[in-house]
Amino acid sequence: MATSPRATQQKFEPWTDPDAKPYVRIEKVTKKFGDFVAVDDVTLDIYKKEIFCLLGASGCGKTTLLRMLAGFERPTAGRIFIDGVDMTAIPPYERPVNMMFQSYAIFPHMTVEQNVAFGLKQEGLAKSEIARRVTEMLELVKLGQFAKRKPHQLSGGQRQRVALARSLVKKPKLLLLDEPLAALDKKLREHTQFELINIQETLGVTFVVVTHDQEEAMTLSSRIGLMNHGEIVQVGTPSEIYEYPSSRFVAEFIGSVNMFEGRLVEDEPSYVRIQCDDLDTPVYVDHGVSSAPGATVWAAVRPEKILLGREKPATPDNWTSAVVRDIAYMGDMSIYLLKLDSGKIVRVTQPNVYRHVDDRVTWDERVYLSWHSTSPVVVTK
């Protein structure tokens, strides 16, 4: 999983500051199409200069929520504030918001320059001012020499940048991006992700990004809002979402995870012990869980947090034995699929630290899986 470049920078966490005022406030917003509830009572605060990602599978309501921010859809109930102003009833052409469309929606009958200038002309700015800002923006997205081209003479990546330039040139308070990188190939996508972040930091515009691609969300965002069936399931930084999922759905949606169903047998404030039928020993987790003893819970363990060994661990818990069923060599790491005695398949990834190892774990070998007591996450739903 790629790490956010923000992690290396100065801490930017306005959501932890109780005095910080949210820049965009989505208040109990519901949107129905006939009987179908596309967005269900969503309340969300987004702060200035954030890159907020709405992540979810197709049909989860993320695009509808974005379109309500743009003004293309009116909420059935609830209100939307941008910079303190109620935007609920304001039409799109009067909102201080611009959108970058998934299809880019570049005007085919205009040159790159005319496309970018379109919004500024609409504002009635002076010709010289328009020319200056268009040139500046085209330089920023590195399209200076393509100004006179027509859209059909551009590559996919260039068109994406025209769309970005066109939506940024009006200096919106909020930029909405609908699957901004979906149409690009993998190499270009990675490169463009970092470019987007750089541009966002240069201009200081608040971004709301809709994506179904979790890797894209992890790389781009300051925070992620994970959506399912029209509801926000969890909001948090990429690492919070990955390391502290609040439910089975979140844990399984982001990355891959091994989920062990079990009963809470010991429930202390400082630790819990879970008896899982699939595992040889109980799962011991070094933090408390707010659930009744005997309740069914799930222990989620990420594949990279499980260790493989031939020696039987000496500890009374947090290990199990298994047989290697499949090994996939990926270069940077290897994926092992192991079968527990119960028949359940467990996924383990191991980094390939050394170029050559004589004594690798191999097919059909019986091995021991173990993990640290900080690794499992206990979820109750």
Added chain:
Amino acid sequence: MKRLGLTGTNLVTAVPYLWLLLFFLVPFVIVLKISFSDAQISMPPYQPLIHWVSEKALQIQLNFGNFAFLVEDNLYWRAYLNSIFVAGVSTVLCLLIGYPIAYSIARSSPSTRNILMLMVVLPFWTSFLLRVYAWIGILKNNGLLNNLLMWLGIIHEPIHMLQTDFAVYVGIVYSYLPFMILPLYANLEKMDLTLLEAASDLGCRPWQAFMKITVPLSVPGIIAGCLLVFIPAVGEFVIPSLLGDPGMLMIGKVLWTEFFNNRDWPVASAVAIALLMFLVIPIMYYQRAQDAEAGGGLHR
């Protein structure tokens, strides 16, 4: 087979070429030939262009008099200009009426869209001639329209509408409107509606988005529709003869008179050739517009 170039593709493309050769080029050459000959009372009523002067000499005699006659007699000029004027006005009227119709059909739901399109082409199921005759019944002094207006009390005596220019415009606009609507609809229907959302997002009110995005993008459809109405309307003969003033000068009527009443085939042919030359210019323009669209000039 292969060596002779008789591949499947060649045979398929040969069909339209043969068709055009037989039914367009050959008749055109015949008409062109007649236009250069001289009228005489015989069967056929013109002199042959090529004849033997002796056993060893062929003589080709080209008579440019017919074309000179067209230029000298201002009747022809006035007929040409009037036809172009009438066709031009009719085209503009068709565009003004057809654009909103095509637009609203293209923006309606897919199921009603098909019903509406069916209604646009439904008149074609009746003979064109019958439909023009029907307008006589509507427009004549004690016809449907006058009776309705009098019944409503808007007028007290019939308005003379039949055999006026107004009736000709009604007839042409009515008959050719589907030819305007069809290409406009085809163009507007395939337009990407997110472009309008993008325009709205960038500060356009709905009518501004229409003027700046929808209209420019529908130019190929506008050109196609206008040419499909203008070209046949210039040579229109039936509508002005049935609905128009008998004195109305239209080149189609002049051609008819020359051919059937005066039995002057050479002059009639010269009129036809000159009309074709007038029309070749807009047809070529249409072709270029089509090529530009196909070649990526206007699409994204």
